[in-house]
Amino acid sequence: MDPFYTITGPRPDLAAMEFNPPEGYIGQLLMPWMDVSDKSGTIYYNTVTADETAQTGRSAGTAPTGTQISTSNTTYTCAEIIDRGKITPDEAKQMGGIEKADMVGAKFAKRNVCNYVEGAIRDVVLDSGVAASASFDPPKVLTQIQDALDSVRLYEGKTTLVAATKTLRGMWQALLAESGPSKALARIVNGTTQNLNFKAWLEAMSMYFGVDQVLAGDDTIWNATAVSGRFAIGKFDAGTDPMSHKWRPIYGKVWRYLPESGTEWYVESVADRLTKNNMYDATIWANVVELNAAAKYVFDGVA
Amino acid sequence: MKKILFYGLIAVVALGAVSALAEMDNRDFTVSTVTTNVGTKSYTLRGEVEGINVVIPTGKTCTVAIATAQQTIYTGTALTTATDGYFPVRLAIVDSTGTAISEVDAGSNTNSVYAKAAMAGTVTATFTPAAGTTGTNSYTATVIYKK
Numbered sequence: 001m002d003p004f005y006t007i008t009g010p011r012p013d014l015a016a017m018e019f020n021p022p023e024g025y026i027g028q029l030l031m032p033w034m035d036v037s038d039k040s041g042t043i044y045y046n047t048v049t050a051d052e053t054a055q056t057g058r059s060a061g062t063a064p065t066g067t068q069i070s071t072s073n074t075t076y077t078c079a080e081i082i083d084r085g086k087i088t089p090d091e092a093k094q095m096g097g098i099e100k101a102d103m104v105g106a107k108f109a110k111r112n113v114c115n116y117v118e119g120a121i122r123d124v125v126l127d128s129g130v131a132a133s134a135s136f137d138p139p140k141v142l143t144q145i146q147d148a149l150d151s152v153r154l155y156e157g158k159t160t161l162v163a164a165t166k167t168l169r170g171m172w173q174a175l176l177a178e179s180g181p182s183k184a185l186a187r188i189v190n191g192t193t194q195n196l197n198f199k200a201w202l203e204a205m206s207m208y209f210g211v212d213q214v215l216a217g218d219d220t221i222w223n224a225t226a227v228s229g230r231f232a233i234g235k236f237d238a239g240t241d242p243m244s245h246k247w248r249p250i251y252g253k254v255w256r257y258l259p260e261s262g263t264e265w266y267v268e269s270v271a272d273r274l275t276k277n278n279m280y281d282a283t284i285w286a287n288v289v290e291l292n293a294a295a296k297y298v299f300d301g302v303a
Numbered sequence: 304m305k306k307i308l309f310y311g312l313i314a315v316v317a318l319g320a321v322s323a324l325a326e327m328d329n330r331d332f333t334v335s336t337v338t339t340n341v342g343t344k345s346y347t348l349r350g351e352v353e354g355i356n357v358v359i360p361t362g363k364t365c366t367v368a369i370a371t372a373q374q375t376i377y378t379g380t381a382l383t384t385a386t387d388g389y390f391p392v393r394l395a396i397v398d399s400t401g402t403a404i405s406e407v408d409a410g411s412n413t414n415s416v417y418a419k420a421a422m423a424g425t426v427t428a429t430f431t432p433a434a435g436t437t438g439t440n441s442y443t444a445t446v447i448y449k450k
Contacts, residue, residue, distance in 0.1 A: 135347045138347075
């Protein structure tokens with residue numbers, strides 16, 4: 001193998017390489033992957049049919065009044081999401097050889113693709129560019145949270161509070177400055193978790209607000225300027241059933257086109273002897289699809 | 304058990320201390336707008352306004368308005384770096400019929416009586432750049448208040 005240049009062509013080895021998304025990525029816990037074999041198509045999904053008053057006093061022989069329940073539908077189109085990393089031959093030697101450089105280049109490209117998908121999920125979950133449903137009010141946050149939980153109660157999934165890590169810290173800061181919430185939070189932390197690391201605070205927050213989980217997102221993505229100070233309460237599908245959207249009213253998923261069955265990534269490397277560079281391209285085809293927008297309730301106003 | 308109680312006591316004291324000392328506070332309302340686009344920022348605040356500090360970028364002109372859920376408490380028209388700064392805002396007070404309260408000084412002059420503005424709800428800062436503003440600009444208004 002050439003010690004300075006990579007091989008040119010598809011790299012299933014790099015595509016299959018163990019790769020953990022950067023710490024703090026929570027997108028797939030909110031909108032799990034939905035792998036498909038067609039780049040575009042129609043999605044039939046379940047939505048909420050409003051509750052109605054049950055019937056009484058029905059006359060014998062008369063049919064009960066019925067409400068028609070049906071699925072909704074929308075379309076998806078998986079678009080290319082690609083990134084390229086470049087490593088010169090001398091840098092490849094510095095990294096310990098071309099095989100190591102291959103891994104560095106592929107990981108870089110994959111990470112940036114992951115960043116993009118995480119950002120796309122953030123934009124829909126935190127309603128980027130759309131007015132929030134409510135403004136965070138620390139002394140009245142419990143009734144605010146209950147309003148949010150009431151609005152999403154008919155949807156299915158884990159009840160979740162999601163925000164950037166900095167936003168969660170800002171919420172804590174504001175709550176601790178209020179005489180009422182600070183006493184309650186102190187009792188929760190002291191009486192149950194008995195330690196003061198950030199994970200303990202998240203567990204305390206989960207108990208205080210009455211949600212199944214609190215997810216802290218990477219600040220560089222989840223605290224971007226357009227959504228700074230926002231958090232959302234919602235019902236988010238855990239992704240255990242790939243067909244859950246057909247029979248459960250869930251928030252949404254990320255449709256991902258797999259050109260080859262079992263391969264999530266398409267990775268290729270190019271040895272470019274004209275520009276004297278090694279290039280690594282990581283590609284997926286995906287579409288973030290929000291199915292039931294009302295399964296979440298967005299707040300802003302956290303300093 | 305003793306160690307847990309000890310750390311628990313520290314946590315209670317620490318959290319209690321935060322509450323007791325949190326009297327004066329400040330909130331930055333910062334927007335980044337393109338050319339003449341209006342920018343707004345809102346937070347929920349409660350307390351008495353001590354003052355408002357406005358920062359306008361060099362070479363730009365902007366009208367800044369701060370409104371509580373109850374009323375507009377400050378409007379700075381066409382502010383520049385020469386005219387921005389700290390404004391210890393006070394509002395004229397009224398009696399139970401809504402009539403302005405005034406007092407007559409030793410020189411028989413009638414003067415309005417002023418007091419700090421109260422906030423209890425959503426406070427919104429609105430930044431309106433002047434016509435002809437170019438580029439992307441960041442404007443800040445800091446509300447300094449006592450809880």
